[in-house]
Amino acid sequence: MKRILNRIKTLEENPRPPGCEKLTGQEKYSLRQGRYRIVYSIQHNELTVWVVRIGHRKDIYR
Template sequence: MTALGDDPYRQDADVKKLTGPSELYRLRVGSYRVAYQINDGELVVLVVKVGDRRDVYRNL
């Protein structure tokens, strides 16, 4: 997860842009998912939620 700070659009990690109106991305780490937002103008990767894949997408 710390490598996201270097390149949040990593091709070698399992990163996917989530569908819907939000600008969130998903990183898959085993059975866990990390939902995060990228603020390019500020060089910030904001981790929104970390949780089991069954629960992490609720209330995003």
């Protein structure tokens, strides 16, 4: 859990870090942290990153 929180914290400085992927047909991005995925969206006009979902890679996109 600590690694996931640290990974989210890094989004403050760089909302599109190396390894992030834009989800097809959506304005959301996915970031890997071990077996887990962090799905988030970027609100450019507000300079905000919203974490939409965190879950195991086998369940996150369902």
